[in-house]
Every structure is written in C-alpha cells, then in structure tokens.
Amino acid sequence: MTGATGATGVAERLRAGGERPTPHRLRIAEALISAGRQLTAEEVWSAAGRRRGIGRATVFRSLDALVGAGVARRLELDGHVSAYVACEPEHHHHLSCRTCGKVEEIGESFVRPMAQRLADERGFVIDDARLDFYGRCADCARVAG
Numbered sequence: 001m002t003g004a005t006g007a008t009g010v011a012e013r014l015r016a017g018g019e020r021p022t023p024h025r026l027r028i029a030e031a032l033i034s035a036g037r038q039l040t041a042e043e044v045w046s047a048a049g050r051r052r053g054i055g056r057a058t059v060f061r062s063l064d065a066l067v068g069a070g071v072a073r074r075l076e077l078d079g080h081v082s083a084y085v086a087c088e089p090e091h092h093h094h095l096s097c098r099t100c101g102k103v104e105e106i107g108e109s110f111v112r113p114m115a116q117r118l119a120d121e122r123g124f125v126i127d128d129a130r131l132d133f134y135g136r137c138a139d140c141a142r143v144a145g
Helices: 007-016 023-035 041-052 056-068 114-121 138-144
Strands: 072-077 083-088 094-097 103-105 133-134
Touching: 007 023, 023 041, 023 056, 023 083, 041 056, 041 083, 056 083, 056 114, 072 094, 083 094
Parallel strands: 094 133
Antiparallel strands: 072 083, 094 103
C-alpha cells in the first residue's frame, strides 16, 4: 500500500467508510502498512496489540472495521485461516505468496478482459469482483527452482 498510508489518510478512509478512526484502529492499520505482507489476526495482535494493551477481541473488531472501510482486505490462507493486508483505495486484486506472505496489488486491467468475456458470453452483469491469486512470488519461485 503506497497511497494514503499515514494516520491522516487512514482516518479519512475510515470516516468515509462509516467507521470511527479510533487510536486502536489506526495503530492496527499502521501495523498492516508497515508489515509489507499479509498478517494473521494473531500476528497483528502480536505486532500492534499485546505490547500496548489491546485485547484480541479489539484486534478482530478493528480488522473487521478496516476491511469494511476498504483500508484492508481479508485473504484466506490454507486451513481457512484469515490474513489481512493493507490496501489502496482504488479497486484492485491481489497476488498472494504462500511462501513469504508478500502480497502484490494488481490493477483492474488484468481482470477486465475476463469480466467482459463473462458479460458477453453469459450476459452476466458484474457489479463487483474480488479476485485473489495464491502461489509463489517471483523471488520464492526462483529460490524453489
């Protein structure tokens, strides 16, 4: 996430999404932004909560608020474990590395042709799409051979 990443930008996005920019939410958003990769709720709690007296339940509620406001996205890891990543406000999709946890945002231009084909061939009117690809990033694929 590289755009509105400061506390002010996150606070504005939370307000625009109908959420209050509480100190805990801002701290948790900052933990996601600074991580540079996907984090489980437990990892967020370890990074931003435990040392600062924020309870696990508050971390979960805050993550839900960040997702609801579009500040973060929930990704699904193996075993139905959720991970969270900070997101830019523009509509996008993700490449999620199962090895190192790095998440890369990809623009709508990658998905638009598929959406248009679905509309043309099936007559389906798409209102929203969220597509996440899981695998290995280029660095991890190179190391794996």
